[in-house]
Amino acid sequence: MVEALGPKRLKKADRRRQILLELRLKPHVRVSDLAAQFSVTTETVRRDMEELGDAGLLNRAHGGASAATPGSHLDMDQRRLERIAERKRIGRFAASLVSDGDTVMIDAGTTTMEFARALAFEERRVTAITNSLQVAMVLGQSSAAHVRLAPGKYMQQEAAVIGTEACEYLSGYNVDACFVGAAGLSEAGVTEAVHGFDAIKRTMLRQGAARRFLIDSSKFGRTHLSRVATCDEIGTLVTDALPDGALGKAIRDTSIEILVSPAGAVWAGEVRAARSR
Amino acid sequence: MVEALGPKRLKKADRRRQILLELRLKPHVRVSDLAAQFSVTTETVRRDMEELGDAGLLNRAHGGASAATPGSHLDMDQRRLERIAERKRIGRFAASLVSDGDTVMIDAGTTTMEFARALAFEERRVTAITNSLQVAMVLGQSSAAHVRLAPGKYMQQEAAVIGTEACEYLSGYNVDACFVGAAGLSEAGVTEAVHGFDAIKRTMLRQGAARRFLIDSSKFGRTHLSRVATCDEIGTLVTDALPDGALGKAIRDTSIEILVSPAGAVWAGEVRAARSR
């Protein structure tokens, strides 16, 4: 077949990638604009968006789509779509633990992200140090917040930086409190699955006068590769349900503070039902 | 005046505040939803949005509105809308100056952003060091790219970090080339308007074996507060039109390389006629 001149059409995967790229820079894209840009029909773009929306990579809107989460997200699992309400509650509750003028370290993660969003929403006057680009951007929206970002190797999976540079940087600051999430919490303590994040979390814990763990109850009983802290090293555990079983016993043997965020009204962000097929 | 019972209607200012609050938590709100929530007509919400949009507090979209700043700012968005084609051309052209395996420093800015997008799109195998969160995120999407981020004070206006920490960090790396943008280019040299960026750019220029300036022609003849480099310190100027007048003379007196990106096909952003109705 003879190649036609002019810009060859992008394939589906490329188009989808491009849509996500656009959404990283603009908060909203229109179906019609993208159709024109790609030289395809609006129907095609619509289909792309539907798939991306089902995958949780963006939010559909009438006439277009908006970024799934301000800033970016790419690879955060389907877990991102679950437990949104719980995470928001935890994040909001954790924000109430912060006083104006506090300095804090904020870990990267979906739950700590909600925490940062709550801080920005409430315009809390804080100085925050983080290794998460998303946290930096969300909290940076608040004119009341000062944000410092750690250096290091950029990790696409979580939109954060890791590595020795990051740890060294964090070690240079002493803060009132650190807020860290985790992939698992069991009798063995707090554990993390993502390579590189364990060191970051451990460093943050070392530098914070108060240690706040933000862990939703779905992580209870799960143990991952590397331990971030033992149970009795947990200062405060902010979660959405009381741990029970072996974990509950192990935790109650310690003197850590357990804060369960009330199940009251969740103030934002409902999940849009995926279209059935 | 006696307050009536029942849900009293919000006043205009309250409604507008509420809209902005919603947008802090959700990336997108719909006109119809808000109208129902406030018990007002869609027209009223539309009028609110129009005002807020004019004030730059949100971005209108068909059927609703999205947050004005998901990490970038209205400055950025506005500038992004202008000279898109030129910037894409410059960015793509600059990407062709990079060889696989190169290490580069990438400045924050709208033009360097396009450069990063081109690198990501073409899956170039590079190691990049940047102070721009957006550059990091966009380039981080490419599995072929390694990205390191500088530390420092987060600057919401440009979604980048600045400060002595950032400069010190950058000074620790020696790269094949640095790609920097600028707010102005005149006989006085390359100048920058944003406070804090000048030092970053100067540092990058010091660390790069090759110095590539990405400056579109709308910046020609403009002089801003702080000088980043004199004309003869420019290694390579990548732009979209040949400078003329005093600037052209000043530049041609030097031995710098001027690359004008061809006005031909734009790689992915070219607008072609969509399906007509």
Place this chain on the structure above:
DNA sequence: CAACTTATGTTGCATATCCCAATTTTTGGT
């Protein structure tokens, strides 16, 4: 109270978007 300003509601219509189904084109493998 009347006149005035402002905010909001209402209506009609043009346009944009959505959804569906049938059809055509492209893709990918043998």
Place this chain on the structure above:
DNA sequence: ACCAAAAATTGGGATATGCAACATAAGTTG
């Protein structure tokens, strides 16, 4: 080259949104 699957286009009817002009209501001022 051929076929089968996937992707994209086309056409059309149903809905949603935008816009502007006008009407109504609420608050302001003298």
